[in-house]
Amino acid sequence: LIKKIKYGLVGSTGRLGREVAEVFSENDHELVFDYSIEGETRKEIPELIIDCSLPQVLPKTIAFIEEFKVPLIIATTGLSESDFARLKSISAKLPVVQSYNYSIGIQVLLKLTEMAKEKLNGWDIEITESHHRFKKDKPSGTAKMISNVLGKKVNISSLRLGNVPGDHTIAFGALGEVLSISHRALSRRTFAEGIYKTAEFIITKKSGFYSFNDVLA
Amino acid sequence: LIKKIKYGLVGSTGRLGREVAEVFSENDHELVFDYSIEGETRKEIPELIIDCSLPQVLPKTIAFIEEFKVPLIIATTGLSESDFARLKSISAKLPVVQSYNYSIGIQVLLKLTEMAKEKLNGWDIEITESHHRFKKDKPSGTAKMISNVLGKKVNISSLRLGNVPGDHTIAFGALGEVLSISHRALSRRTFAEGIYKTAEFIITKKSGFYSFNDVLA
């Protein structure tokens, strides 16, 4: 349906990076630029760059998109406020999609959380997230997104268990009842497919700072 | 805050009936009419009637409110379509509030379910409910309410365990992720408190068929 994309991938050797490469390859897109701890491979100038690496790589990624003048999809978690400032600044010139979670279900969970927050005023709130033992940041970026929607400081419990792809729960508790909203990723492939959808979206944009929610809208 | 209510209770010896009597008594309301398997006690004409009994008692309850010309709060589960027809017919003359669940959280869960249903088109849906071993109907009235919101036939799993007051979960599943919304009643008192709120609402009405959602609005 969509044309073949020549894309670049930062963090291609990581867990998510490998899934992204697989999903894009199955859809006949071509990896023409690759940057990871194993070095840089530059076959052609990419039409867009996807970053699934770590926050410390961000300056390098920004240098790449400035050089190539192409859109950026950033899936790195654990970004600082100054990282966000840099991404927003570059988005005046080039399109940037940033999300800590590229699954449809998490976007719906965020909307449900917003609705629940309004209706359950005064209830206690607890966020819990479980991820694989290799995850570097704590709490997860998605837990921070949920916390942002709640608009106040909420206790976040972080569990690290085997290779759990990612579970998130927001629980609201009153004297007499508990309401909770949960999301469970069944595999990292889900996130790679969301990034794939995002590529189709961003490739036609000129500039601007977008969320995955904009992609789905 | 609100004036002392002289109320009637149908099903006063049941689990929920006893909780209702306790909550109303703590708030200085007076039980003046009582109908249960142990017989009828009529001290005074009640200002409203609460029915926490079983579907087969409904004709008796309707006879009472027609005799007394008072509002009805009905919390009985397992009602048939003809039961609903009778309640709606009487509501042309007298105010009736009907709900299978008088907790705030379940009302919010129903709204969240409606939103999720719209956004997760094509996902598999499963409803699960757990209740105490003494519960007579299966599936629970609340599970039926959730099913109605979904607007289509959905598989409902019913568990009967010890004296669980009432758990409900709706799970939406896709290839890659599961989103779920859960409610857990911590005690039956929650429902009695919802019925208490409903009494404050219904006592000023002249006629009409209301849901617990109308009470909370």
Next chain:
Amino acid sequence: LIKKIKYGLVGSTGRLGREVAEVFSENDHELVFDYSIEGETRKEIPELIIDCSLPQVLPKTIAFIEEFKVPLIIATTGLSESDFARLKSISAKLPVVQSYNYSIGIQVLLKLTEMAKEKLNGWDIEITESHHRFKKDKPSGTAKMISNVLGKKVNISSLRLGNVPGDHTIAFGALGEVLSISHRALSRRTFAEGIYKTAEFIITKKSGFYSFNDVLA
């Protein structure tokens, strides 16, 4: 079945204390000694003392049992190592039952945890506990008991939600699977009933330091 017990209660105004008084009263036992933040009531010398208060009250409780020469059932959580030392010391002369949790299910959960620990060597372990917003200690005493069974330092996540009586989960995670064992108290009455069973057990003992597991054996 068992004879009427004249018992003493330390912490009679607390959540658990009130449940204990109710269960004992339903079984025709008599509260003859009562110590709480509201003061001391001494009708008669009790045959045993139950302490459901706070760690800071322990010296007072020990003084009582030394004065009366009677058994102690201690249900206080958050005890320090020196508190335990004091209890063990007094148990040379008088019988003491100590547990952070007087439910049957938690005793079984501890045994299952022990078995799982042996068979799932090298798996990640996470403990989660949820309790009512009024709970003073964190993590719960029961979570500490679970941690002790595991015999090593384990991450404990503590959630505080409405008036949840007490949930505990131990999750074991490997690359490919997660096994978990969970307990949920449906009401505080469960604990009061366990304390009641313990009273029947301890009243015949001369001295010694016992766990609730000894009571059930």
Next chain:
Amino acid sequence: LIKKIKYGLVGSTGRLGREVAEVFSENDHELVFDYSIEGETRKEIPELIIDCSLPQVLPKTIAFIEEFKVPLIIATTGLSESDFARLKSISAKLPVVQSYNYSIGIQVLLKLTEMAKEKLNGWDIEITESHHRFKKDKPSGTAKMISNVLGKKVNISSLRLGNVPGDHTIAFGALGEVLSISHRALSRRTFAEGIYKTAEFIITKKSGFYSFNDVLA
């Protein structure tokens, strides 16, 4: 560590079959015999046969192992009593490992269930299982294994959601508490790795009917 195995696979195009082929290939074993809905491929006589297909294929599989005189690992679910009889009969001559679930965690769950059953006499029991929407049998073979351990008829709730690899829960409920034991497969690869372990076990055996528990012992 172990020598290169030339193996045969029945049901090679199914979900589990593909995972098995991948795990064996990563470990340098060679698929020399392949039977599926797409036909039969016979490069060499295999040293053992793995069947991940459907019950109706069993006669064919038995014919293969009788022809080749090799061990069988059977992972097919939904077997009938006569299927079991046939497998046991052939196991007098050739080694057979049969399990409805080749994960370590499920073996531990079965042992925990056995212990819990003994200690929680008289408690209500409920089994729940969730699997992907493509699963053909209901309830799952693993749920039946759990039911067998319990030694009595227990209600089993079956949920079908997206591509959930496999969740199982046994809940025990009393008046006051609920204890539950849960297992969640994070991917089908877990089962393929269990089958791989089983291959190392069975290749040295002469005859006999074995369970996956025997493999792990």
